Amino acid sequence: MKISIIGNNLTGLILAKALYNKNINVEIFYVDKSKKHKSNRTIAITNKNMNFVEKNLFHISKKFINPINEIGIATENSNNKEIFNFKNKKNLFYLIRNKDLLKILKKNLKGVKLNKIKSQNFYESLLNKNKNKRDLIINCEKNNIYNKKFFHKKFNKNYNSIAFTFIINHEPVNNNKALQIFTKHGPLAFLPLSKFQTSIVFSINKKSFIRSNSDVFDLFKKYNKIYKKIKFSQIEKVELKFEVARHYYHDEILLFGDSLHQIHPLAGQGFNMTIRDLQILINEIIQIKDLGLPINKNLLKEFQAKTKPYNFLYSNSINLIETFFKVDNNFKNKISNSIPLSLNKNKIFKNFIMKVADEGFSFF
Numbered sequence: 495m496k497i498s499i500i501g502n503n504l505t506g507l508i509l510a511k512a513l514y515n516k517n518i519n520v521e522i523f524y525v526d527k528s529k530k531h532k533s534n535r536t537i538a539i540t541n542k543n544m545n546f547v548e549k550n551l552f553h554i555s556k557k558f559i560n561p562i563n564e565i566g567i568a569t570e571n572s573n574n575k576e577i578f579n580f581k582n583k584k585n586l587f588y589l590i591r592n593k594d595l596l597k598i599l600k601k602n603l604k605g606v607k608l609n610k611i612k613s614q615n616f617y618e619s620l621l622n623k624n625k626n627k628r629d630l631i632i633n634c635e636k637n638n639i640y641n642k643k644f645f646h647k648k649f650n651k652n653y654n655s656i657a658f659t660f661i662i663n664h665e666p667v668n669n670n671k672a673l674q675i676f677t678k679h680g681p682l683a684f685l686p687l688s689k690f691q692t693s694i695v696f697s698i699n700k701k702s703f704i705r706s707n708s709d710v711f712d713l714f715k716k717y718n719k720i721y722k723k724i725k726f727s728q729i730e731k732v733e734l735k736f737e738v739a740r741h742y743y744h745d746e747i748l749l750f751g752d753s754l755h756q757i758h759p760l761a762g763q764g765f766n767m768t769i770r771d772l773q774i775l776i777n778e779i780i781q782i783k784d785l786g787l788p789i790n791k792n793l794l795k796e797f798q799a800k801t802k803p804y805n806f807l808y809s810n811s812i813n814l815i816e817t818f819f820k821v822d823n824n825f826k827n828k829i830s831n832s833i834p835l836s837l838n839k840n841k842i843f844k845n846f847i848m849k850v851a852d853e854g855f856s857f858f
């Protein structure tokens with residue numbers, strides 16, 4: 495059994511590691527982006543996914559992660575009061591820098607061959623060459639010839655927003671509680687990285703007319719009531735899109751990662767969805783391998799059947815939250831302010847929300 499992965503991004507590398515650990519012959523093909531850009535981006539990994547990674551894939555030293563055991567949700571007009579507060583005996587998620595996760599993954603992939611893609615013809619020739627020597631191509635890139643040719647049918651939504659991400663250095667505080675404020679400009683997330691550092695994701699509506707980085711920092715200062723003596727890192731921005739694939743596979747090519755589902759970052763779930771997909775895919779492949787069968791369309795069909803409905807529901811639930819708070823802000827948060835306090839005290843409701851955030855809809 496031989497699997498070719500396209501893309502040496504987080505998705506491609508974690509997938510390669512999972513297959514390699516199951517003794518599957520895997521190789522990675524990648525485009526060398528070679529711009530040495532130091533990203534400040536961070537990623538929140540849920541408790542259940544972190545357990546899966548630690549148990550089945552690789553170890554992440556504690557120095558790279560910050561555990562989060564409480565999440566507060568507030569709005570523009572909730573007067574610093576949280577409309578919801580989620581706390582658990584277990585940690586809710588762990589925050590890690592994207593660049594640290596990439597580095598750890600690369601270190602753990604010593605046995606996997608990485609091949610640079612040198613020409614655009616590569617994609618066509620991979621399809622034609624060695625057809626009977628390879629079982630599957632897994633495409634973790636978002637904009638290559640396969641995406642354009644075979645997977646152009648998507649569900650799209652334009653969020654009309656830009657996500658600004660940066661790190662703040664601040665006076666030391668106990669920093670294990672995340673906060674999300676649904677401001678009138680868009681959701682602002684405070685994601686603690688350590689006692690001294692917090693990662694900020696501010697998704698700002700284009701109508702807010704943000705012209706420069708200092709406009710973003712000024713807006714941020716208006717909402718920050720927690721951190722003192724702040725120093726800002728460089729800012730990164732990305733135009734937010736919702737893109738969900740209508741078809742997960744074409745012949746022997748399977749899409750994977752953000753190219754299956756790219757969603758709003760407000761719930762920090764994009765990569766977590768990928769880790770959940772990964773567990774299902776690996777199980778399917780191992781079943782076939784143990785029976786001594788080659789990978790065939792039935793496996794891809796089965797993977798799609800087991801993931802697509804849940805992913806569709808999940809990504810649309812995140813859109814529902816995004817739209818709810820947009821509408822709520824247009825009504826000066828009168829809708830969220832009328833949420834009875836009893837709901838925030840309702841253990842069944844809150845446990846349900848925490849379970850969905852941790853595990854997706856797969857526990858149903």
Ligand SMILES: Cc1cc2nc3c(=O)[nH]c(=O)nc-3n(C[C@H](O)[C@H](O)[C@H](O)COP(=O)(O)OP(=O)(O)OC[C@H]3O[C@@H](n4cnc5c(N)ncnc54)[C@H](O)[C@@H]3O)c2cc1C
Pocket residue numbers: 503504505506536537538539634635636657659695732733734735736751752756757758759761762763764765766767768
């Ligand atoms: C600001 C931000 C914060 C995020 N935080 C989390 C998190 O805390 N937890 C989590 O599980 N996932 C999060 N995600 C999603 C996560 O970053 C991607 O799923 C993951 O990085 C997969 O990327 P890759 O490196 O494999 O693929 P690549 O092909 O290298 O990267 C995918 C690219 O898509 C961009 N992208 C991701 N989502 C969107 C979007 N909705 N609109 C436009 N561009 C997008 C990313 O910036 C990245 O450059 C976040 C995404 C963004 C944009």
